[in-house]
Amino acid sequence: MPRNLDQHLALEAIRITGAYLDGQGISKPIRIIIAGGVAGLLGQYLNQSRTTADCDVLNNVDDESWGLLQEAVAKVAGELDLPKGWLNRESRIYQHCFAIGWEDRAVEIGRFGPLDVRIISRKDLIASKIVSAITRQYDLEDLQAIKPTEQELDFVSDHLDRLEAEDLDAKCYNKERAILNSLRGGTHE
Amino acid sequence: MNDSIKTTDIIESQWARLGVLFNCALASATPDLERLLLDTARQLHHNGRLLPLISTWLVEHGLYVARHRLKRLIVEELEPEHQPALGLLLETAVEHGAPAELRRLCKVCIPSTDPSPLSVSFHTKPALIEIAQQTASELSKKWGLWSPAIQLKHDAICPSSWIRTHNPSLLPRLIRRGDLRCSILEVFARDLDNSASSISELARLTNATRPAVYDAVESLVCEGELIQHSRQVVLLSVA
Numbered sequence: 094m095p096r097n098l099d100q101h102l103a104l105e106a107i108r109i110t111g112a113y114l115d116g117q118g119i120s121k122p123i124r125i126i127i128a129g130g131v132a133g134l135l136g137q138y139l140n141q142s143r144t145t146a147d148c149d150v151l152n153n154v155d156d157e158s159w160g161l162l163q164e165a166v167a168k169v170a171g172e173l174d175l176p177k178g179w180l181n182r183e184s185r186i187y188q189h190c191f192a193i194g195w196e197d198r199a200v201e202i203g204r205f206g207p208l209d210v211r212i213i214s215r216k217d218l219i220a221s222k223i224v225s226a227i228t229r230q231y232d233l234e235d236l237q238a239i240k241p242t243e244q245e246l247d248f249v250s251d252h253l254d255r256l257e258a259e260d261l262d263a264k265c266y267n268k269e270r271a272i273l274n275s276l277r278g279g280t281h282e
Numbered sequence: 283m284n285d286s287i288k289t290t291d292i293i294e295s296q297w298a299r300l301g302v303l304f305n306c307a308l309a310s311a312t313p314d315l316e317r318l319l320l321d322t323a324r325q326l327h328h329n330g331r332l333l334p335l336i337s338t339w340l341v342e343h344g345l346y347v348a349r350h351r352l353k354r355l356i357v358e359e360l361e362p363e364h365q366p367a368l369g370l371l372l373e374t375a376v377e378h379g380a381p382a383e384l385r386r387l388c389k390v391c392i393p394s395t396d397p398s399p400l401s402v403s404f405h406t407k408p409a410l411i412e413i414a415q416q417t418a419s420e421l422s423k424k425w426g427l428w429s430p431a432i433q434l435k436h437d438a439i440c441p442s443s444w445i446r447t448h449n450p451s452l453l454p455r456l457i458r459r460g461d462l463r464c465s466i467l468e469v470f471a472r473d474l475d476n477s478a479s480s481i482s483e484l485a486r487l488t489n490a491t492r493p494a495v496y497d498a499v500e501s502l503v504c505e506g507e508l509i510q511h512s513r514q515v516v517l518l519s520v521a
Contacts, residue, residue: 097303097438134305141305147437176437227417228430230401231330233410237403268416271409 098145098179100134104202106169106179107148111205113165123162124209126152126199128184128191128221132212135202138239147176149184151213152196162208192220192252216241220249226272233272241276249273290329293321299448301343301440302335312449314472316352320360323368326427327402333371334432338439340375344384346445346455350465351473354489356390365391370400370425377421378434383460394426401429454507462490462498467507 098106114123127135130145154162159182166180191213199211213221219241226232241249250273253266294304296313319336326332340347360368369391376385399405399414400422418428446453451471455464465488470476478484485495502508 097305099305145305227413229330230404230429233403234330234401268413271413275407275410
């Protein structure tokens with residue numbers, strides 16, 4: 094049975110992956126920064142009942158390291174009965190939508206053998222959900238549960254300004270701003 | 283914990299039992315699938331993940347649904363205000379490849395005459411209502427519950443072999459592809475005390491015609507699932 098990745102299983106899978114790489118004699122550090130639902134769970138930004146089926150790696154990992162990592166990921170998938178692509182980098186295509194400096198803001202989860210695991214910061218998760226809430230209504234449900242602070246919303250506002258200023262097709266981000274503004278007031282500091 | 287969260291937790295654990303990868307414990311018993319679909323429709327406004335996930339489940343496993351029984355339950359038990367949600371769920375699934383037979387059930391559901399965003403989270407501000415309307419799919423507009431087009435989540439649904447292993451009582455449904463015989467067996471198991479007084483009673487409970495029920499009962503008698511004493515039909519066994 095393919096199992097879903099909750100917080101504990103995700104950590105266990107990552108730990109075993111690191112141990113496998115270590116056992117293969119790989120010493121060169123491999124840094125991964127995880128986004129999406131697993132980041133929300135590991136950072137405890139999101140309620141545990143949120144469905145997450147995979148670890149979305151957002152940063153660039155060189156092809157050689159990625160190949161080694163995928164070999165370990167396949168072994169762990171078999172061992173823990175996880176979906177084959179439980180750790181993938183399909184979300185990299187959305188990298189450009191993240192706020193400048195997201196890699197520097199990433200939060201350390203731990204070092205597992207050569208595997209250096211981080212997750213995106215809470216405010217980067219909030220920013221990504223504000224953008225995706227237009228096409229996935231449950232992201233707004235998540236945001237209302239997360240209760241972003243005014244400071245976090247100001248950060249996202251600046252990010253939206255930048256996205257708009259840089260967009261070559263002059264895309265307007267008014268919908269995203271409306272989502273953001275709906276979260277103002279009634280937030281916690 | 284408020285009632286809505288509690289209800290959505292129960293629904294998630296029942297779907298988890300049927301192979302949807304929610305992060306929760308599996309329900310202790312195989313759920314009543316048709317009533318679960320009704321409960322899902324009632325919660326669709328509060329849990330935005332239900333529409334994409336259950337649509338995907340129906341695309342992959344829609345043949346488990348006892349369609350005639352579901353039709354009767356929609357008519358007799360589903361409140362009119364929740365019928366648009368079930369219609370949207372079923373038609374979204376069919377549009378993405380769920381068994382075409384489910385389309386007939388959509389016709390039983392009545393669209394909302396007062397369109398609004400599907401998710402209650404979008405009801406809080408006029409600007410959000412406007413966004414929901416602007417980004418609504420054509421299908422959601424038809425049902426009066428504005429929501430964007432969904433993306434299926436195949437990686438969050440277990441294969442049929444897992445569902446059968448954890449819910450062996452569902453196997454006969456799959457073999458019979460959710461047809462009238464499934465509804466009759468399910469009515470015996472869920473709605474009757476293992477016996478029916480007449481073909482007419484079964485016809486009413488499955489929302490099917492008497493000749494069709496008669497043929498299906500004959501078939502089930504031949505399959506060794508039912509025994510029939512004159513006009514009374516008695517359940518022989520349920521796999």
